[in-house]
Amino acid sequence: MSLSLFDLKGRRALITGSSQGIGYALAKGLQDAGAEIVLNGRDTAKLAQAAETLGGDVHQLAFDATDHTAVRSAVDGFEAEIGAIDILVNNAGMQHRTPLEDFPADAFERLMQTNIASVFHVGQACARHMISRGQGKIINIASVQTALARPGIAPYTMTKGAVANLTKGMATDWAKYGLQCNGLAPGYFDTPLNAALVADPEFSAWLEKRTPAGRWGKVEELVGTCIFLASDASSFVNGTTVFVDGGITASL
Numbered sequence: 001m002s003l004s005l006f007d008l009k010g011r012r013a014l015i016t017g018s019s020q021g022i023g024y025a026l027a028k029g030l031q032d033a034g035a036e037i038v039l040n041g042r043d044t045a046k047l048a049q050a051a052e053t054l055g056g057d058v059h060q061l062a063f064d065a066t067d068h069t070a071v072r073s074a075v076d077g078f079e080a081e082i083g084a085i086d087i088l089v090n091n092a093g094m095q096h097r098t099p100l101e102d103f104p105a106d107a108f109e110r111l112m113q114t115n116i117a118s119v120f121h122v123g124q125a126c127a128r129h130m131i132s133r134g135q136g137k138i139i140n141i142a143s144v145q146t147a148l149a150r151p152g153i154a155p156y157t158m159t160k161g162a163v164a165n166l167t168k169g170m171a172t173d174w175a176k177y178g179l180q181c182n183g184l185a186p187g188y189f190d191t192p193l194n195a196a197l198v199a200d201p202e203f204s205a206w207l208e209k210r211t212p213a214g215r216w217g218k219v220e221e222l223v224g225t226c227i228f229l230a231s232d233a234s235s236f237v238n239g240t241t242v243f244v245d246g247g248i249t250a251s252l
Contacts, residue, residue, distance in 0.1 A: 005233040006227055008227070011035050012087070014085045014087070014089070015037070015038070015091055016065050017040065018089075020046065021191040026089055027050075035087065035230070038058075038059040039059065040062070041062060042063070047062055065090075065092040065114070071122050072125050075129070086136060093118075093193070095193050111155050112155075116159050116162045119140050119166055127174055135179070136179045138180070138182075142163045142164050142184065144185060146241060147249045171239030183242065184222065185241050187246050188216055188217060189219055190217070211245070212246060
């Protein structure tokens with residue numbers, strides 16, 4: 001197959017929650033593949049810093065991905081003033097670790113809004129424009145917890161399972177309009193979201209034994225799969241979730 005299938009020149013990608021961590025790494029990877037980048041976050045100062053670090057022709061689109069009205073206004077405004085969003089990476093997410101019997105109701109609601117509702121809000125806002133053009137790529141960031149559970153994060157596990165099923169629903173409704181909607185499920189990666197786990201020697205030792213690859217993932221190792229799902233190379237891939245996890249979901 002020609003490498004041109006992976007070329008993203010002339011395409012514009014919006015990545016939610018992209019001022020740091022996985023979102024920033026994916027933005028950089030898509031930029032290196034030729035895409036024009038639209039960074040998103042709620043903290044305008046962090047967003048500006050990320051844009052400066054990334055360099056090049058980078059747009060900053062600040063909005064709260066959990067606010068349906070704000071999302072619709074931001075996406076519609078950008079499409080009208082700047083141009084098409086060809087690729088959407090729904091990356092915004094959060095974690096909260098507490099035993100299920102003590103899990104705070106307000107934390108549960110925040111997880112629901114940040115990890116599930118944002119995928120719906122931003123996905124729908126972008127898809128309406130993609131549908132009218134007859135093409136588009138939506139990549140929803142799932143998790144190893146889409147398939148597996150660990151103590152203390154049951155509601156997070158629920159949200160990431162929902163992301164995979166919402167991805168299937170998006171593909172089912174929107175494939176006929178020329179959209180490809182897929183999930184990317186990272187395993188355990190060294191990111192700000194996992195800072196507490198990375199700093200825990202006991203957990204890291206457990207993870208290295210539990211993962212066939214024997215180590216934490218590096219965020220740059222998610223880029224290739226993201227480029228594949230964002231490019232013409234995945235033109236008949238729809239509704240699936242690709243696990244990038246060092247083999248952890250394949251092994252007991």
